[in-house]
Structure formats: C-alpha cells, structure tokens
Amino acid sequence: MSIEVEATYEDGMLKPDEPLPLENHQRVRVVVQETTSVAHRSYGIIGWTGDPATVRKAALEPEHGVMESP
Numbered sequence: 039m040s041i042e043v044e045a046t047y048e049d050g051m052l053k054p055d056e057p058l059p060l061e062n063h064q065r066v067r068v069v070v071q072e073t074t075s076v077a078h079r080s081y082g083i084i085g086w087t088g089d090p091a092t093v094r095k096a097a098l099e100p101e102h103g104v105m106e107s108p
Contacts, residue, residue, distance in 0.1 A: 041058070041059070043055060043056055043058065044056075044073065052068070052070075075090070075094060076094075076097075077090040077091070077093045077094035077097065078090050080093075
C-alpha cells in the first residue's frame with residue numbers, strides 16, 4: 039500500500055494533516071519531501087527573471103483578477 043499525505047514537522051514530530059489508515063504499531067517507511075509554493079514550482083516557466091515573491095504577489099492580489107479569470 040502507498041499513500042501520500044501532507045504533514046507538518048512540529049516539536050520533533052511529523053504531524054499528518056489527516057488521519058492515516060494504519061493499524062496501531064504498524065511499521066511503515068517514510069519519505070520526506072519538502073513542499074513548495076506554486077510560485078516556486080512555476081518559477082521560470084513564463085521567462086520571469088525576478089524573484090518568486092513578486093510573481094506570488096501578482097498572482098494572489100485581487101486587483102489583478104487572476105483568480106477570477108476563466
């Protein structure tokens with residue numbers, strides 16, 4: 039079985055965002071992969087040479103209407 043969940047590392051422990059379908063004391067293998075924002079993942083696709091924070095700001099500000107576009 040293979041499942042993928044988001045989790046947060048807090049106080050030395052990984053805390054899944056949702057309950058896991060596992061038995062008590064069941065052994066599993068954990069692969070940790072850092073998640074990144076959409077702005078970081080898409081950086082460079084449109085030829086933007088500025089920083090990801092500027093792209094994120096432009097994409098998320100309501101005045102630009104990106105979220106309401108078809």
